[in-house]
Amino acid sequence: MYQCDFHISRLGDYSLLIQIASTPSKDLLNWLLTKKDDLSKLFNAEVVHTYNELLLKDCISITTNIDSLINQVSALLNVPVSNNDCNGVVHQIPVCYSSLYAPDLEEYALQVKRTIPEIIKIHTNREYPIYFLGFLPGFPYLENLDARLHLDRKSVPSRSIARGSVAIGGTQTGIYPQDSPGGWHVIGRTPISLFDATKAKPSLFNAGDTITFYAINEREYEKMVTSNNL
Structure with a gap:
């Protein structure tokens, strides 16, 4: 069973902020998603989570007894959570690491002091849990x-990064679902569409899912782009 320390405070006139004194981990992610679901059902309210916070939105009205509300929230949060995995979907994402689709890869390799084949091997040899979506719609x-691939964000952000770009910034890797400015180092690109606002489920990903990357060549990339009508 998993439990963690937390602090509840009022945020603005209508919401409560729950801050958790734990570093990111799979157990914490499972706890956050479980408590997020429990809180939204109990209070019929929107709940947003980050790496170690929960925001219970619009749960306070003029007639609300704040002490009673915080006691209710505390009681719910104090129930331990089974430390099973989040049981999300595992997404296998193809990435073309060719220079045609990786404008920053050569310079990035120099800065992290690794060869490009080493970077590809290291980057594709991990499972990456999705904590939440943000920055752009569908951005995981x-x-x-x-740690061998950690590198601070660019000192001068790029004005335009192509959708599907796989990038590294600081201690994280991610995928740009749309064309966007950005400060991360682009090391490849995926032909997979990550976000489509016309679909009933716009985002390919959910918090609690996991991503693994595998390398493809330029021909495979172009074939996938054609088959996906991108």
């Missing part, structure tokens, strides 16, 4: 990047 915040 991933954990578990090998």
